[in-house]
Amino acid sequence: MSITATEISTGETARAARVGTATTRETAGPRPSFLPLIVDVAVPVGSYYLLKNGFGMSTMAALGWSSVVPAVRTVWSVVKERKANALAALILCVNVVGLALSLVAGGPRLMLAKDSGVSSVIGISVLLSVRFGRPMMTAGMKPFLVKGDAARAAAWDRLAAGSERFRKAERAFSLVWGTVLLGECVARVVGAYTLPIDTMVWLGTVVMIASMVLAFLISGRLAVVPMEKMLEQELAGGARTHS
Numbered sequence: 001m002s003i004t005a006t007e008i009s010t011g012e013t014a015r016a017a018r019v020g021t022a023t024t025r026e027t028a029g030p031r032p033s034f035l036p037l038i039v040d041v042a043v044p045v046g047s048y049y050l051l052k053n054g055f056g057m058s059t060m061a062a063l064g065w066s067s068v069v070p071a072v073r074t075v076w077s078v079v080k081e082r083k084a085n086a087l088a089a090l091i092l093c094v095n096v097v098g099l100a101l102s103l104v105a106g107g108p109r110l111m112l113a114k115d116s117g118v119s120s121v122i123g124i125s126v127l128l129s130v131r132f133g134r135p136m137m138t139a140g141m142k143p144f145l146v147k148g149d150a151a152r153a154a155a156w157d158r159l160a161a162g163s164e165r166f167r168k169a170e171r172a173f174s175l176v177w178g179t180v181l182l183g184e185c186v187a188r189v190v191g192a193y194t195l196p197i198d199t200m201v202w203l204g205t206v207v208m209i210a211s212m213v214l215a216f217l218i219s220g221r222l223a224v225v226p227m228e229k230m231l232e233q234e235l236a237g238g239a240r241t242h243s
Contacts, residue, residue, distance in 0.1 A: 041140075044070050044091050059102050067095040086136050090125050097121045109192050112200050116188035119208075123181030126174050135174035137219075145228055155234040159227075166230050173223035177215050184211035 048066035051057045057065070073088035101114045129136035146152045159166040187207050191200045 039069070039073065039088075041087060041091060044095070048095075060099060063095045063098050063102070067092055070095070086129060086134065087139050090122065090136065093125065094118050094121050108197050112192040112197070112204060113189045115204065116185040116192075119181045119188070120185035123178045123183075123185060126178030126181065130171050130174045130178065135171050137174040137177050138170055141170075141173055141224065141227075145224070145231060151235060152231060155231050159230055159234055163230065166227060169223045169227045169230075173219045173227075176219040176222060180211050180215040180218070184208060187211075 044066045047069070048062050051065055052059060052062035070088040070092040074092055077083060077088065097117055101117050104110070104114055126136045142156065146156055160170070184207060188200075188204050191203060191207070195203065
């Protein structure tokens, strides 16, 4: 039986269509995963610095205007979805605390101490999210592990629903970040009132950077690496089931 040119052409077209569809999915995949981080975190934080440093607004004005998006997102999620948008609510809370702290006047030591107020709000919020079973830092970690892949996202959902070990690692990620951020706040407050002011001016930044590095290292070892291995095992198990 011969294969005509039309059949060959049709087969090639179908294969090209499948490849094109797969490529489109791989290209477009990560966008929905990162969208919450972009809208709820990057937009308000970026707009604050743009308004303050780019347009010369006061700290209070920049904080106020940059709170519009997270405020709308928080109200919308409560009214429309009947649940709070954790990321948007956290950024809104941080901005409100920033506004309140900007009104506090005092000596240089108090000015140094109040800079740690934002870290304490984030740290306490993250720890509370773990306590109530909704680890807040998952929103930042999941896109990096899922990588916009539908199969990995499905594997994540299966593990989140059926693996206590996976959920424990998920909670550990937020627990590490919440603890480190709260510890950073305590360290900077203690330093503000016990160390020379000139020392604490630069040491505060060092403490903040060191805290971020520490949180990345510990959370990576305790949570990210084990969760990535579990995802790979779940994907391999699913592939064997369908083979």
